[in-house]
Amino acid sequence: MSDISKINVDGIDYDVKDEVARNKSNIAVSQNATVLPSDSNLNNITDVGFYTYSAASSTTIANSPKGSTQSSLIVLPRLSGNSKTNKIQIIITAENNIYVRHLMDGTWYNWTECSLPVVTSNDNGKILKVVNGVWTAVAE
Secondary structure, three states: OOOOOEEEEOOEEEEHHHHHHHOHHHOOOOOOOEEOOOOOEHHHOOOOEEEEEOHHHHOOOEOOOOOOOOEEEEEEEOOOOOOOOEEEEEEEEOOOOEEEEEEEOOEEOOOEEEOOOOOOHHHOOOEEEEEOOEEEEEOO
16 A cells, blocks of 8 residues: 655645644544535535545546546645635545645645556565656665
8 A cells, every 4th residue: 555645736745644633623534435426516525525426427527637537535624624715635546546636715726646656566665755756666
């Protein structure tokens, strides 16, 4: 399992673990994510929580990342409290692609794909490190 704890979206650095820790009282982990219906608009999904949408409805979901298929959506508050104008959305697709964007003072920023290298059992014991601008599995 990969550990993505720090991300940069549109030049703003986020520590995902810190965001979750600071806002854990606002996040209710549930086995049953809210299923988004067809024709949902992700710009309107600002309540903190866990959501999902099917492959069949993915073509009608507005403001999703390009090529997004069956996906899980996590909405976290950004800055203090549970303000409707400052949020982070994280999408994990069925193909294990990860996209992140943020809502800042009522403005949604573009989706950023957070890609990781493909790793195999040959990479056991290695860490992920950025080498020449690309994530790479390297020996410690």
